[in-house]
Amino acid sequence: MKKPKTATPRTRGGSTLQDVAALAGVSPMTASRALRGFDSVAPELAERVRAAAEQLQYVPDPAARALASARSRSVVVLVPSLANTVFIDLLEAVHEVLAPAGYQVLIGNTHYARDEEEKLLRNYLAHRPSGMLITGFERNEAARRLIESSHVPCVYLMELTDAPGVHCVGLSQVAAGEAVTRHLLGGGRGRVGFVAAQLDARTMQRAEGYRRAMQAAGCYDPALELLSPARSSVKLGGQLFTDYLRRHPDVEALFFCNDDLAQGALLEALRTGVKVPEQLRVAGFNDLEGSECTVPRLTTVRTPRAEIGRRAAAMLLRMMRGEAVPVASVDVGFELVCRESA
Amino acid sequence: MKKPKTATPRTRGGSTLQDVAALAGVSPMTASRALRGFDSVAPELAERVRAAAEQLQYVPDPAARALASARSRSVVVLVPSLANTVFIDLLEAVHEVLAPAGYQVLIGNTHYARDEEEKLLRNYLAHRPSGMLITGFERNEAARRLIESSHVPCVYLMELTDAPGVHCVGLSQVAAGEAVTRHLLGGGRGRVGFVAAQLDARTMQRAEGYRRAMQAAGCYDPALELLSPARSSVKLGGQLFTDYLRRHPDVEALFFCNDDLAQGALLEALRTGVKVPEQLRVAGFNDLEGSECTVPRLTTVRTPRAEIGRRAAAMLLRMMRGEAVPVASVDVGFELVCRESA
DNA sequence: CGTCCCCTGGATAGCGCTATCCTAAGCGCA
DNA sequence: TGCGCTTAGGATAGCGCTATCCAGGGGACG
Numbered sequence: 001m002k003k004p005k006t007a008t009p010r011t012r013g014g015s016t017l018q019d020v021a022a023l024a025g026v027s028p029m030t031a032s033r034a035l036r037g038f039d040s041v042a043p044e045l046a047e048r049v050r051a052a053a054e055q056l057q058y059v060p061d062p063a064a065r066a067l068a069s070a071r072s073r074s075v076v077v078l079v080p081s082l083a084n085t086v087f088i089d090l091l092e093a094v095h096e097v098l099a100p101a102g103y104q105v106l107i108g109n110t111h112y113a114r115d116e117e118e119k120l121l122r123n124y125l126a127h128r129p130s131g132m133l134i135t136g137f138e139r140n141e142a143a144r145r146l147i148e149s150s151h152v153p154c155v156y157l158m159e160l161t162d163a164p165g166v167h168c169v170g171l172s173q174v175a176a177g178e179a180v181t182r183h184l185l186g187g188g189r190g191r192v193g194f195v196a197a198q199l200d201a202r203t204m205q206r207a208e209g210y211r212r213a214m215q216a217a218g219c220y221d222p223a224l225e226l227l228s229p230a231r232s233s234v235k236l237g238g239q240l241f242t243d244y245l246r247r248h249p250d251v252e253a254l255f256f257c258n259d260d261l262a263q264g265a266l267l268e269a270l271r272t273g274v275k276v277p278e279q280l281r282v283a284g285f286n287d288l289e290g291s292e293c294t295v296p297r298l299t300t301v302r303t304p305r306a307e308i309g310r311r312a313a314a315m316l317l318r319m320m321r322g323e324a325v326p327v328a329s330v331d332v333g334f335e336l337v338c339r340e341s342a
Numbered sequence: 343m344k345k346p347k348t349a350t351p352r353t354r355g356g357s358t359l360q361d362v363a364a365l366a367g368v369s370p371m372t373a374s375r376a377l378r379g380f381d382s383v384a385p386e387l388a389e390r391v392r393a394a395a396e397q398l399q400y401v402p403d404p405a406a407r408a409l410a411s412a413r414s415r416s417v418v419v420l421v422p423s424l425a426n427t428v429f430i431d432l433l434e435a436v437h438e439v440l441a442p443a444g445y446q447v448l449i450g451n452t453h454y455a456r457d458e459e460e461k462l463l464r465n466y467l468a469h470r471p472s473g474m475l476i477t478g479f480e481r482n483e484a485a486r487r488l489i490e491s492s493h494v495p496c497v498y499l500m501e502l503t504d505a506p507g508v509h510c511v512g513l514s515q516v517a518a519g520e521a522v523t524r525h526l527l528g529g530g531r532g533r534v535g536f537v538a539a540q541l542d543a544r545t546m547q548r549a550e551g552y553r554r555a556m557q558a559a560g561c562y563d564p565a566l567e568l569l570s571p572a573r574s575s576v577k578l579g580g581q582l583f584t585d586y587l588r589r590h591p592d593v594e595a596l597f598f599c600n601d602d603l604a605q606g607a608l609l610e611a612l613r614t615g616v617k618v619p620e621q622l623r624v625a626g627f628n629d630l631e632g633s634e635c636t637v638p639r640l641t642t643v644r645t646p647r648a649e650i651g652r653r654a655a656a657m658l659l660r661m662m663r664g665e666a667v668p669v670a671s672v673d674v675g676f677e678l679v680c681r682e683s684a
Numbered sequence: 685c686g687t688c689c690c691c692t693g694g695a696t697a698g699c700g701c702t703a704t705c706c707t708a709a710g711c712g713c714a
Numbered sequence: 715t716g717c718g719c720t721t722a723g724g725a726t727a728g729c730g731c732t733a734t735c736c737a738g739g740g741g742a743c744g
Contacts, residue, residue, distance in 0.1 A: 013491075013492075017700065017701065017702095018700080026723080026724090027723065027724045027725080028724090029701095029703095029723075029724060030722085030723055032701070032702060033702090033723085040722060040723085041722075041723080042722075042723090045722090045723085059464065061409070061468065061699085061701070062405075062408075063404075063406075063407075063408035063409040063414065063469070063699085063700080064409050064700035064701040064702085065405075065702075066404075066405035066701090066729090067403070067405040067406050067409050067699085067700080067701070067702090067729045067730065067731085068700075068701040068702040068703080068729055069703080069729085070702095070703095070729070082424065082430045082433065082434070083427060083430055083631075085425060088424045088425055088430075092424070092451075104465070107449050109434075109437070122401065123401075123446070126356075126401045126402070126404055127404055128405070149355075233631055233632075234631060234632035235631070235635055238635055263632070264635055267635050267636060270612070270637045271637055289425075289576060290575075290605070290606075293577055293580055293609050293610075294609060295609055295612045295613055358730060358731085359730065359732095360730080360731095368693080368694090369693065370730090370732095371693070371694060371731095371732080372692090372694070374731070375693085378732090382692060384692075384693090387692095402730085402731075403729085403730055403731070405730080406699090406729070406730035406732085407730080407731055407732075408731090409698095409699045409700065409701085409730080409732090410698080410699055410730075410731040410733080411699085411732055411733080412699070
């Protein structure tokens, strides 16, 4: 005898909405509405559906959901690195806000590479995320177009802009760089150097802040800048420190664009007998864990990245719900943390 | 006049397999097979389909795929923390192997919490991942059952076991702990202490290695252990160091379960004038970035976590393809890195 | 030279859920 | 009491893809 024409069903293990509806004695549609919290379902019915779902240990199938509604309950977060704890703190905060709201966080690491970001965007957009959180504004044209044409709600992280219609939560990296530099300039003869690695957008904005402060003080000298495209690390900080001192033995203070580098510099100073801060003052950026323990303790800028994550996620949540967002650009500020090194 | 009965289609933006098939002049089924690389499609046809897909910028809809095949092209990776760069290195390596193979990596952070792991598992399993990579063997019964009953291929990370049917890539944390302790015991009177925080499974295995080495040398003394359940950090390392020396001024060497702690201890030693290694030897674990730059440079154990990630991902790939896995338990070993601190 | 088998490509039927109609009550008001 | 209007709940129709079955054609073999 011939087998029935219907293909053998390739069902998954668990129970479906169908089952829940049957147990609750309602239609699948009503069960769907009840579980999604529509208020057009009578409270008593909704309760019955919820009980049935509980009893059957029902977990909705995200794929089916995404297919039917053309939207997945996920939020893509694009960060340039996971090795920098700044972004880990950010992700942690984002997750803390979004997970309870029922969103799954998809982490994308762009490795500071434009085309990698574009590729990630292309891949993730196929998942039809409900929202996106993206680090900074610098990207290639294709990526920009992908974001734009997707019409997915998007909040930008870490930096600020006044551009209309753009939502962002961050701080003025320029102002922060300026503040550090001014602090280092205080009381000296103006020989303050700037050392940077990675050279991403935010680093260059800090550099810009450094330049403004130096120019304002009338002591800007391009030779005082040391920029390396290499990946930032403690080790590199030590090397750049040595290089720098060889080139400019007379420097009074050094502003490192990141605490990694500054920490490496302090260790190298310790090793080579350069007295900090007496002989040379040092400042970093970000107030990474460990910077309060260095010898001497590192003067740096505390960037409220957890707050950035929290507020950006909250803003995105409103956008995804279609609510109005009162302020499109949130400046979380920064705090100069003066410790022993400067 | 009445509108047609069919609901207005809620289509996504991009082109579909249907479009590709039409352009290539084949059936959608053939297009599907061609794009998935089935060799039952004539090479010429396959090429035509690929060209059409390219021309239309076709990106398959993962939700539709997952729904139709009851399997998503994703791999879940569960790690206990993102603040520890060990796991970042691991993830990086995993991603490098899995992404080119077309798998999307879903990162789950359990925060060293059993019930959080269980919840993550429950959520992620609903996505019907093709595979899972899970850190360690210690978890609650519910989580264990979830993994088991899901029948999703799974490779365990970081630790080893001989249990039949269990796939794992890692190293013997006990042996590594033993090796460090033996090194610290060398030439002394046996007053070697052990300092740990976080107290997760791997930390406790290192503790076990410490105990074995101490017992073998006939100088095991429980009072020489200092265990703190607090989260591991540089700062905590300094505090525990101070605590320890107050309690045991006569200690000759300290084995810190993690480089974080050891780095904090070295800084505190520097600050309080304790001479390392002359007065007190120090060793850490994991060879984190920066440990080669400390003053003095830190003796530690290099754990090949990138290799763990790479090999585990490769093993999982074979399992997901249904191929046989020659060795179920891969020991990647470890390397004692002797530097100045011990 | 015919038969059978294999192999390629297409037709069919959903996967589990939700958007969108649509019907049947319930309700206020004249 | 009746009429229109607002609901609440259900019926219907896919979302875009793949598993499975099936048909037709070419080759191997008797």
